[in-house]
Amino acid sequence: MIRRYLMAxxxxxxxxxxxxxxxxxxxxxxxxxxxxxxxxxxxxxxxEYRGEETCPAIARIMAKQYGFKCTVLFGQxxxxxxxxxxxxxxxxxAIDDADMLxxxxxxxxxxxxxxxxxxxxxxxxxPVIGLRTTTHAFNGLKGKYAYQNYNSRKEDYIGGFGRQVxxxxxxxxxxxxxxxxxxxxATAMNVVPTQKAHPVLRGVKDMHAMAGAYSARPMPxxxxxxxxxxxxxxxxxxxxxxxxxxxxxxxVRTYQFQDGKxxxxxxxxxxxxxxxxxEGVRRMIxxxxxxxxxxxxxxxxxxxxxxxxxxxxTTFNFKxxxxxxxxxxxxxxxxxxxxxxx
Numbered sequence: 392m393i394r395r396y397l398m399a400x401x402x403x404x405x406x407x408x409x410x411x412x413x414x415x416x417x418x419x420x421x422x423x424x425x426x427x428x429x430x431x432x433x434x435x436x437x438x439e440y441r442g443e444e445t446c447p448a449i450a451r452i453m454a455k456q457y458g459f460k461c462t463v464l465f466g467q468x469x470x471x472x473x474x475x476x477x478x479x480x481x482x483x484x485a486i487d488d489a490d491m492l493x494x495x496x497x498x499x500x501x502x503x504x505x506x507x508x509x510x511x512x513x514x515x516x517x518p519v520i521g522l523r524t525t526t527h528a529f530n531g532l533k534g535k536y537a538y539q540n541y542n543s544r545k546e547d548y549i550g551g552f553g554r555q556v557x558x559x560x561x562x563x564x565x566x567x568x569x570x571x572x573x574x575x576x577a578t579a580m581n582v583v584p585t586q587k588a589h590p591v592l593r594g595v596k597d598m599h600a601m602a603g604a605y606s607a608r609p610m611p612x613x614x615x616x617x618x619x620x621x622x623x624x625x626x627x628x629x630x631x632x633x634x635x636x637x638x639x640x641x642x643v644r645t646y647q648f649q650d651g652k653x654x655x656x657x658x659x660x661x662x663x664x665x666x667x668x669x670e671g672v673r674r675m676i677x678x679x680x681x682x683x684x685x686x687x688x689x690x691x692x693x694x695x696x697x698x699x700x701x702x703x704x705t706t707f708n709f710k711x712x713x714x715x716x717x718x719x720x721x722x723x724x725x726x727x728x729x730x731x732x733x
Contacts, residue, residue: 415481417463417718424458425689431459432489436466437524438476440707441664442495451699473716483508497524500531516652518683522662526553527561556646557658558609566608571621573603579620580640586616591678594692598671599627605660607639617641655683664704701727
């Protein structure tokens with residue numbers, strides 16, 4: 392009898408701990424599809440472009456339409472509220488069995504144990520996607536991981552994680568920075584004609600991004616898939632600005648971290664929460680996720696990439712769109728993604 396009560400108490404404690412841990416992240420898991428049995432880890436913490444909206448929106452699509460298990464981590468306050476741009480990002484243990492890493496970060500500096508797990512993933516050549524500000528994901532790291540900062544001057548690791556893994560960092564003086572007036576000029580994205588047969592571009596057309604363009608000079612071993620064109624307003628279909636020639640906006644490459652295995656990477660200088668309202672932008676990102684995982688045979692030009700559940704993104708700026716939400720409040724298919732409380 393005593394043993395039965397003891398086992399029940401242990402089981403109850405286990406469930407309590409599991410629930411407490413689950414509250415700091417969200418998981419979407421599909422029933423079937425080519426992604427069944429595979430795990431994508433999304434990490435969102437930037438303080439302007441609403442990665443906390445983009446990541447769960449794409450995660451729901453990958454889970455519902457393709458069958459992946461998708462875990463989404465967020466920058467948070469010590470009290471467990473979502474805080475875009477925070478370097479406190481609980482749940483990195485999920486990277487241990489991740490088959491894909493999807494990042495929307497900016498200038499974060501997690502603690503050493505977090506970075507250790509992150510680097511273990513890179514050493515095994517895990518595929519990586521980085522959107523928008525992820526080219527400058529890390530800043531303020533100290534000690535043994537300082538070389539991962541966006542402005543790293545380490546001789547064999549210039550530009551840190553962004554440059555060495557994704558192919559570009561943030562360095563306006565060397566051609567990697569804002570291009571045109573952000574918040575004033577939107578961006579058209581155009582497929583590079585010689586790359587139109589690339590699997591990432593299968594079915595992709597009419598890409599319009601609300602976030603302003605970046606200039607970029609991707610690493611030499613990068614294949615540029617799409618370029619951007621600065622527009623004269625925020626309106627879809629507005630005219631391009633003649634004195635702003637196209638810049639690289641999306642590319643793929645192979646990286647190798649230290650003496651580890653090679654891995655595939657995709658980077659786009661777009662991807663803000665309103666950018667993915669464009670079906671073309673959204674399809675490119677979904678396709679890239681599959682390509683990075685060596686699943687290009689599963690990329691279909693007419694695949695259903697509709698949003699799953701309500702998606703009404705907020706316009707990007709430095710003021711958080713929400714300050715009172717916890718990750719588990721967007722669990723499930725039908726909950727609004729980060730709807731402000733009344």
